[in-house]
Amino acid sequence: MxxxxxxxxxxxxxxxYYLLNRDIHILERNWHGQDCEVDIIADDCxxxxxxxxxxxxxxxxxxxxxxxxxxxxxxxxxxEEYLMRNNLAKNPFRFDIIALDGMEPPFNLRHIKYAFxxxxxxxxxxx
Numbered sequence: 001m002x003x004x005x006x007x008x009x010x011x012x013x014x015x016x017y018y019l020l021n022r023d024i025h026i027l028e029r030n031w032h033g034q035d036c037e038v039d040i041i042a043d044d045c046x047x048x049x050x051x052x053x054x055x056x057x058x059x060x061x062x063x064x065x066x067x068x069x070x071x072x073x074x075x076x077x078x079x080e081e082y083l084m085r086n087n088l089a090k091n092p093f094r095f096d097i098i099a100l101d102g103m104e105p106p107f108n109l110r111h112i113k114y115a116f117x118x119x120x121x122x123x124x125x126x127x
Contacts, residue, residue, distance in 0.1 A: 007104075011055025012039055014105055015098040024049070033078035040098075041082060048093040050079045052115075055100040055107065063099040064112055072116050 001009075016026055019042055027048075028041040040051040052075060054063035075095060083089045097115040100107035 007057055008053075008055050010105055011098075011100040011107060012053050014100060014107055014109065015040060015051070015053045018098070018109055018111065019051075028082075031078070031082060033081040036074035036078040038075060038078050038082070046091065048079075048083065048088060048091050049096050050075055050082075050093065051096045051098055053098045053100070055102075057101075057103045059101065063101065064097045064110070064115070067097055067115070076118055 012029070016029070019026060019040070025043040026040060027043055028038070031038045031041050038050050039053040040049075042049045042051060052067050052071070054066050056063040056066075072095070079093060079095070083091065083093065094114050095116050097112040099110045099112065102108055
């Protein structure tokens with residue numbers, strides 16, 4: 001496995017540990033929709049949270065800046081698919097980013113809640 005993949009896996013593991021210590025229940029890891037993967041899907045007191053985890057060993061750019069408009073769009077589509085497939089379309093939801101910096105654990109971790117939102121209604125319509 002390539003070093004950047006190992007670092008990414010370590011970052012996702014640390015992100016899960018962080019969430020669990022805050023009583024945020026993890027529903028899925030590495031969930032695959034039709035055109036996008038969501039790193040972590042969690043339940044935070046009834047609110048479904050779609051979490052993008054970004055881990056960087058370099059200080060050149062903050063990891064959260066890697067979540068560009070295209071990635072946000074694809075995560076939005078994956079969220080809609082997940083909510084519809086699991087009959088959760090009426091649940092509130094949000095998009096978070098967990099950004100981790102460092103060469104190895106323990107990382108410097110930032111949890112950015114409500115990192116971006118949809119231009120649509122807060123709930124997807126029932127089809």
